[in-house]
Amino acid sequence: MTAHQTIEAEATTISGAEMVVRALLDQGVDVLFGYPGGAVLPIYDALFNEPKLQHVLVRHEQGATHAAEGYARSTGRPGVVLVTSGPGATNAVTGIVDALMDSIPLVVITGQVATHLIGTDAFQECDTVGITRPCTKQNYLVRSIEDLPRILHEAFHIATSGRPGPVVVDIPKDVQFAKGVYQGPNEVKHAHHYTPAFKGDAGRIAEAVALIAGAKKPILYTGGGIINSGPRASALLREFAALTGAPVTSTLMGLGAFPASNPQWLGMVGMHGSYEANNAMHDCDVMVAIGSRFDDRVTGRLDAFAPTSKKIHIDVDASSIGKNVRCDIGIVGDAASVLEDMIAAWKGRNLSPDKAAMKAWWTQVDGWRARNSFGYRPDAKLIKPQYAIQRLYELTKDRDTYITTEVGQHQMWAAQFYHFDEPNRWMTSGGLGTMGYGLPAAVGVQMAHPDSLVIDIAGDASVQMTMQEISTAIQYELPIKIFILNNEWMGMVRQWQQLLHGERYSHTYSSSLPDFVKLAEAYGGVGFRAEHPDELDDKILEMIAVKKPVLFDCRVTKEENCFPMIPSGKAHNEMIMADETRALGDIIDDAGKGLV
Numbered sequence: 001m002t003a004h005q006t007i008e009a010e011a012t013t014i015s016g017a018e019m020v021v022r023a024l025l026d027q028g029v030d031v032l033f034g035y036p037g038g039a040v041l042p043i044y045d046a047l048f049n050e051p052k053l054q055h056v057l058v059r060h061e062q063g064a065t066h067a068a069e070g071y072a073r074s075t076g077r078p079g080v081v082l083v084t085s086g087p088g089a090t091n092a093v094t095g096i097v098d099a100l101m102d103s104i105p106l107v108v109i110t111g112q113v114a115t116h117l118i119g120t121d122a123f124q125e126c127d128t129v130g131i132t133r134p135c136t137k138q139n140y141l142v143r144s145i146e147d148l149p150r151i152l153h154e155a156f157h158i159a160t161s162g163r164p165g166p167v168v169v170d171i172p173k174d175v176q177f178a179k180g181v182y183q184g185p186n187e188v189k190h191a192h193h194y195t196p197a198f199k200g201d202a203g204r205i206a207e208a209v210a211l212i213a214g215a216k217k218p219i220l221y222t223g224g225g226i227i228n229s230g231p232r233a234s235a236l237l238r239e240f241a242a243l244t245g246a247p248v249t250s251t252l253m254g255l256g257a258f259p260a261s262n263p264q265w266l267g268m269v270g271m272h273g274s275y276e277a278n279n280a281m282h283d284c285d286v287m288v289a290i291g292s293r294f295d296d297r298v299t300g301r302l303d304a305f306a307p308t309s310k311k312i313h314i315d316v317d318a319s320s321i322g323k324n325v326r327c328d329i330g331i332v333g334d335a336a337s338v339l340e341d342m343i344a345a346w347k348g349r350n351l352s353p354d355k356a357a358m359k360a361w362w363t364q365v366d367g368w369r370a371r372n373s374f375g376y377r378p379d380a381k382l383i384k385p386q387y388a389i390q391r392l393y394e395l396t397k398d399r400d401t402y403i404t405t406e407v408g409q410h411q412m413w414a415a416q417f418y419h420f421d422e423p424n425r426w427m428t429s430g431g432l433g434t435m436g437y438g439l440p441a442a443v444g445v446q447m448a449h450p451d452s453l454v455i456d457i458a459g460d461a462s463v464q465m466t467m468q469e470i471s472t473a474i475q476y477e478l479p480i481k482i483f484i485l486n487n488e489w490m491g492m493v494r495q496w497q498q499l500l501h502g503e504r505y506s507h508t509y510s511s512s513l514p515d516f517v518k519l520a521e522a523y524g525g526v527g528f529r530a531e532h533p534d535e536l537d538d539k540i541l542e543m544i545a546v547k548k549p550v551l552f553d554c555r556v557t558k559e560e561n562c563f564p565m566i567p568s569g570k571a572h573n574e575m576i577m578a579d580e581t582r583a584l585g586d587i588i589d590d591a592g593k594g595l596v
Helices: 003-012 016-026 038-047 061-075 087-102 128-135 145-160 173-177 202-213 224-229 231-244 275-283 335-348 355-369 385-396 409-417 438-448 462-466 469-475 491-500 516-523 533-545 585-589
Strands: 013-015 031-035 054-057 079-083 106-112 138-141 166-172 179-181 218-222 248-250 265-268 286-290 310-315 329-332 401-405 453-459 481-486 526-530 550-555
Touching: 013 016, 016 038, 016 145, 016 173, 016 179, 031 061, 031 438, 038 079, 038 106, 038 166, 038 173, 054 438, 054 469, 061 079, 061 087, 061 106, 061 438, 061 462, 061 469, 079 087, 087 106, 087 128, 087 166, 106 145, 106 173, 128 138, 128 166, 138 145, 145 166, 145 179, 166 173, 202 286, 202 310, 202 329, 202 335, 218 231, 218 275, 224 231, 224 335, 231 335, 248 275, 265 275, 265 409, 275 355, 286 335, 310 335, 385 409, 385 453, 385 481, 385 533, 401 409, 401 438, 409 453, 409 481, 409 491, 438 453, 438 462, 438 469, 438 481, 453 462, 469 516, 481 533, 516 526, 516 550, 526 533, 533 550
Parallel strands: 031 054, 031 079, 079 106, 106 166, 138 166, 218 248, 218 286, 248 265, 286 310, 310 329, 401 453, 453 481, 481 550, 526 550
Antiparallel strands: 013 179
16 A cells, blocks of 8 residues: 555544544534433544534433424424433434334434443443334444444435335444444445335326226325425425315325315314314215325224225335225325326326316315314303414414424314414324424424424423423523413323213323423523413414513313314214214213224
């Protein structure tokens, strides 16, 4: 080796910890969320003098994963997490599973004890790869410095390709110290050969559009896969809906992919969906499922789900097609690509909907709409939770607003009463239903959009799960707004105890809630409290104007139930409405027949 070659080799030889930082920069990462510990100190040392990477110090590793989810969901870019071994990794598992269930791209880098200590029950050792195998899209234990660059770049490729999801990279401490030659994203040779389908089968697309054109009662059933596909998919969905004239509904995760202000929009479908959406799903003759997975909260009783319809299922994940509900035409491909090809096929064959049939179908749908399924009885003296969301929406809808939520009744009321015309504005925990998601997710969203209004619509029980992350918001001067619908209950659990368990309210009442206003002040933020409908608007506007993190204690009626509701074991056309006084016996009989 010549002297020149020796200098060149030394210039490209860096430590494993430095490789991690270099790989993050090469992948376009600008923010990562983490918490240091012994097994990742070399990486933290490498971060010390890197100005291009902003590290956000959370207060708990679960907060790091949820913050990364919020960042990813609001930007379309992968969220990145850095935590230590043992409890650092296990604390992150809840957020990892949450990301898997909701198809959120995460790269989670965990420290591990030195390779010679693996399996010896060393300090802060755990089998991170074994623990996360069932809850990741892919995971790795890096055993040699030579493999590290390839694995890091593969992790980003896998997390963001096809159906997005979380990838864990577990790096032993000795590998972080070891020296090796770094390779960039275009230099490494991937070992996995992972090439998910992108374009749909042309023959099946032609078959699908012909079926839709001949439909008498079509419906577009859309999901989070459209949002994951990018803004172009949402634009193409709007074009395809206009061509077909079909009603459009969505899962919880898909809100915003189609404008709520569009007259073709029927609202959310499923357990707490609108009357018109659920009845249209039940009575349709052709259902076009795009980027949705037929979750049990959507389908209700499977043997009574859309019993007379032909089903077209479009999904980038081949394993999802036919998994829960038999489909007549399955198309594997990216939502944007397939929609573009369907539009081209529709126009190319000069297809058009059956105008007479569609007029009759919309007359039926409008009849269901007239029911006003989200109606509630207002109260002049007490704040109804539905009213609180309505006022929040009206006062923020014309701003650059992003909404996160916790999980429970407030989440469903937010989905019902806060309306979205754009994708990537709604961040919530759908599949796993993780209490405590919304506050750290808001931290991640605000990091990605520092000049935007970011609001976490929360419940008094859920928000306490990760309340410590308000300290993170204070440290990084993130003016997130935590809008708490405080009913002093675990509201959704209480509702089911009322309806299914004979009003036996076992351990769901919060008898020692903190004073949220004082708690906000203790952290260095600002607190507001509203107890009367007349003061709500002014205090919401004050909340918006504050340039600090805010806890807003909105005292709402204590025993309000979230309706409409499809009881467990019932079909879409067996919804319970808020204005019904039927006996609860039928519901109670079904208590053991399905999931809550």
